Amino acid sequence: MTTIVVGLCLAFLFGLLANRLRVSPLVGYLLAGVIVGPHTAGFRVDSHLINQLAEIGIILLMFGVGLHFSVKDLLSVKAIAIPGAIFQMAVATLLGLCFGLVMGWGLGGGIVFGLALSTASTVVLLRSLQERNLVETERGRIAVGWLIVEDLAMVLALVLIPALSPSLGGTAVAEVDPLAQWFQLGLFGTILLTVAKVVLFVIFTIIIGKRVIPWLLKISAQSGSRELFRLSVLAIALGVAFFSAHLFGVSIALGAFFAGMIMSGSELSQRATEDTLPLRDAFAVLFFVSVGMLFDPSKLLTAFFPLLVTLIIIIGGKSLAAYGIVRLFHRPYATALTIGAGLAQIGEFSFILAGLGTALGIINDEARDLVVGGAILSILFNPLVCFAADKIRSRLETKNGETTVINIGGTDENGLVKTSKSGHTILVGFGDIGEKIAAALDRHEVPFVVIDNNVQTLKSAKDQNNEAILGNATNADILEAANIAGAFQLVISTKSAIDAAQIVAETRKLNAGITIIAHAVTEMETAYLKEMGANTIVTDDEEIAKGMLKHLSYREDNTNVPEGDRTSPKTTVEKPENTSGNA
Template identity: 50%
Template structure:
């Protein structure tokens, strides 16, 4: 039996090199995404050494895109999407127009025909959904207003690119390409057909999918099989994405997003998101590796000035345009900068559009290489831009917090002062953290909350709990919480890797502090204990312990009910008189 197959070789080489390069980037205080992309460059055909299958890698990366968009949909209800339509629809349309015009201007300077410039500009106008989602997830911004606007904006961009990909072959002849000979009437027919398919898909998902998908998942959960539940989640995500592309001509990503969004209405959406997370993360890495495989480093020497122009359009032109658009809608600078930073990169749709442009004779291979080089560099640069945004946001929030405390505005309570010693430091004020914080506060225990979400922090301050806005993994944030003199640290966030980093830093500042953390599995418990936690609480284990402790009490309660004792029909032994 042969032990070397293209699929296995591609997966092994991609995962191993991505891990090594990602860890190296992390050690150098860079985003792991930079390492993943560089791993793809090593595996690509333009560098000597290892070579992965260039056909399989992009297809495998599509699975990561599907699962990632499915996970976003699980946290994004239809109401969230409709709530940002007033800014997402016109904003995305205006931003696409600005970037396309800038791309056409650069093409004109290089002597390209107008059709080539149009396709080139469109390829530079659409951002990568995967890159954006990873950045928002790392900063816990998905469920914030900024995150909803950014996601809604990209959904509109994706829809626009779906129309472009369908219409471009039909009008290629009119734009000077080699294929396509559609007349004006045929173009309008194609446009109407595409809009009809997209509308039909949305209607099917909202009318049929909203009933069938949650029902199917609830029936599967009722079987009691964890394997079947996980399989059902993957089948729904991949199946709906594939069906949307095959039957309605909609992109895989958009189909998966709507599948997750309709499943959001089910009470099992949180478990579905948790079970799909490992698959989502693993295959999302393959997306960045496949991007790196497309990069020809020689373009840096062959076309330095055109490449500089491409980068200026992506990193500056799109960002400035998006910032101006968002501010014109009356949004805050924080929202405007988040949107502009999110759009300062290009990705998957740009690759597809560039490849189609070459096939239709509208783009040269050098133009495609410029788009790919712009994508690689902008994807690597985007984490640095978000880091700068994080620093600016922290500084602005610190200034705003100081101003709020000085003004003591009644609508935003500053909360009590941070205790100086012998207090409990609580990390996170979500579903678990809020219960812990309110219980400790009601019992009169001094508590300091560290929370990166402004809305959660304001809820805690309104309840009378002292709070600090910031990332608990940052040393200065823990210092502000007086961690060195605290008695206990309770880590209530669900991210084990971030929790481990927080625990290590707390131990360095206060070796004698008592540390308790939250976990979801035996592996997470072991990881947290290795990183310095004194105890790690696993929810399932505590539920089981509570049920066992309650057995005697509930049996006695049933035995003492008069109707049960008289009728004796419940199967529970009746009490002796």
Template identity: 50%
Template sequence: MHAPMPLISTMVGGLVLAFILGMLAHRVKISPLVGYLAAGIIVGPFTPGYVADLSLAPQLAELGVIMLMFGVGLHFSINDLLAVKHIAIPGAILQIAAATLLGFCLGQMLGWSLITGILFGLCLSTASTVVLLRAMEERQLITTKKGKIAIGWLVVEDLVMVLALVLFPVITEMLSKEGVSPTEILYSLIITLTKVIAFIAFMLIIGKRVIPWLLIRAARTDSDELFTLAVLAISIGIAFGAVELFDVSFALGAFFAGVILNGTEFSHRATNNTLPLRDAFAVLFFVSVGMLFNPAVILESPFALIGTLFIILLGKSIIAYGLVRFFKHSKETALTVSISLAQIGEFAFILAGLGLALGIADSKLHNLVLAGAILSISINPFLFTIADKFALSRLRKNTTLTDTTSKETAKPIDKQQPMMPFSDHIVIVGYGIIGQKLLSELNDANEEVVIVDHGKEKVRLLKMEGHHVILGDGISEEVLTLSGIAKAKWLFITLDNPYETAQIMQMTKSLASHVKIVTYGSHLDEIEYLYDQGAYEVIEVKKDIAITMASKVIPSL
């Protein structure tokens, strides 16, 4: 008989259930995060059956926080923020303030203190990075204007939440003392901010030099294991050092470790190499959060839960929609941004957990936040479906049937009528550098080509040049139908994301199984995956580059 092994049994139980329920969640087209949280609920103390070691949950959650915040830092891009700073910075700050006020008001109705109400409002004010980015990727919106606004908005939210994680312990400690004057509170805040600034300065001055130096040494070993270990050691070591040396949070340390790594030439390799481990610890984080959830809150506090969902799904969305429209952006952009923010996730869990640790939040607050997250994440895909239908209806309304060989008045597109009047043509999805070169070569060969791209300015210019072009995303059945895919002979997909490419291939196969699909991949696993998904040919980018380079000295190639 083996001795009790609570850590192993907790991890095995949590991960196995997380996989099963995550797959089920994916099957019904909701975020796998819901499955991970449900796994935690099942192994938690509030449901019958196997109960994991609850004492391990905080430590697993802390490791998960470090990995999550490291990942946020790795994806943090100041350029993304600066590109939309005029709307993302004021918009996000105003939306956080308004949503926090709504949460505070609900907290007052529930009888909570001032600081507890503010904490609750902040939990409801910030969206999940994981959920938003996956929704953007699925709809190929990341490189669009509205996608960049949503991501920039999220970056500001993340920065505000990181600051809140640093300041809340200080504010709570000061308020817990009797007879503390505003001057003393201000003094403590100044001391804390000084420590934060000192840590940031240390990272920018010392870390920015030492970290690349360490990574160069690890990369020169030509060992993926040592390089990955170096990245993990840096991330966890800096997070631990931030607490021990500067008295700031693990979250801030891990976040800046990711930011510094993101600024090095090894950022892509660091991101790819650590992704499996970051994902595993992120899953354990969500499982450990789920372990603390008591489903009884649904029956015990139904009106409080309805109020929480109202703020998340409607309050935040209406505020964000109004702010985006105030900054003179389209209804479609405002709708996309508002729906992107109509959910809460990892930062809400981290803040709620911090509140429990500090004694300013009770289990009811934590349960309301978690229930609001599970329900809002589950509902969010359906809201995006509504937005997609709205966008398609506008596309059908605004797109016109144009014959490039005549000057006749354009006619509206009928839903069932392909946009292009010819057959045996070639469809190109994605008009980046590769798409542009491909179009040029095909035009020289006198092939009929239809381009599909979501960039309005690109589409406008292509139409002016007399090309057959459709505004929209290749993953859309409507857009593919308008491209005349049913009568096409080839489909060339020039997108960087293999998973988006696979979705377009699946949609194409369902509409026109005869079409031969050509795309490209950067790595062997990508290439094999795309072949498995039905590609006729997948170009190996690195091999193609090597042949092109060698042809400079070997003309026969």
């Protein structure tokens, strides 16, 4: 209890401070971990326990990404993700090997050290994509596909390194796969067994899971209990990840991703995403706290130059290799820079590999500490690297005449084209409510632009011949692309008061006189949005009451009609009246 409370509270405080300083909250989470870690004086938390909690965060994060993916999406990027990931890992491993040889660690030590630097952190990359609303875009899909290939490569490496330990200079006894030991398989046989287990896992998940997982969701939804539905989602995510790791030897992250990808085919996937989001965010924070706990600040002084070289390999070598291979496939600068910047860090697999190498005697404590230090610093600097990549992208596109344009169909390269509309309405969100508002605006021939950060929703908007922009309306660039300065009114149809408040605040900076209509659920949310600057807030309770009162009035009139002449009340769908007040 102490570990969870202290970890989350300190992460919140330092995350809030980082956000106020215009720095990514991830920096605050890492700093919180350093403070409660074993290398600093003062209060300490249980590092083993918080690492276990962090694994739940990894599972839920990858499960959430899988919910936005499909097998078709994954296969669509295989042509670049597979060769790209292999080439980038080979370059990073070679650079690490050269550095290891200079440091006197030997061939085996250099190879393991280089491999540890070659794989990126799943959590960090996905967080970076989510903050910039890129997960469901083409470059986001390429990045996630790249991660999957890296994960599969690391699974293979973790199996082979113990078997190759004597050849790599290891002194510890190598652990052998129980099946490989049972059948007395050699090195080649062990490799084939590992590949066969991964293939079996994929086949089992796609064929069996495609029938069982949506069926379980449907059964739990039909129970009418929201608790049971939420529990079914968590049980599927955690259960598939756990049993995938223990039965097939794949990573828990990979198992969770495939579970989410299979669930994405269910009509209940959107509700599943919403239900897992709070837990996913909370446990993902604990992951960063656990990473911060590994860092010894004194290494910044005692091992400054080796740590600097390690950081250059991670940020410079990996990024340039990824950028080069993406451009070689004739992808735009935006895609190449996004992937290069996102991969400029290392994480969870690096720790596992470095720990295994140390346990087997292949690498020494110095190499392991450099991997940990490189991971901390690269994660710390990653938001700055992504920011620099965005600036470089703008200059390169201007210099070379390349324009990146959002394609509403979802195959965007994520630049922004400003709408030509003025005096129009901006509609944020194209869900059930937003779609009805759009239809009414269209009937009355009111010009409008839709903003939504869901690719599938944007496809629906395009199918109805609506102009739409892919992105998060809390981003000033997205609002400017919708010509917020020239708009007449802004309608926020999303149900999140926190997101709505951010949109209102950002809108007021860009257009102080615009009329803003928002949606709220409670009186507290109404007061909050009013305080932020919304002109009209529509609440659920009041509009439902208005609709019911209309029907109640109809029934009262009907009672005056003779019983034989009475007609059955018609079923109608009420449209909310125009509201001009604050509720």
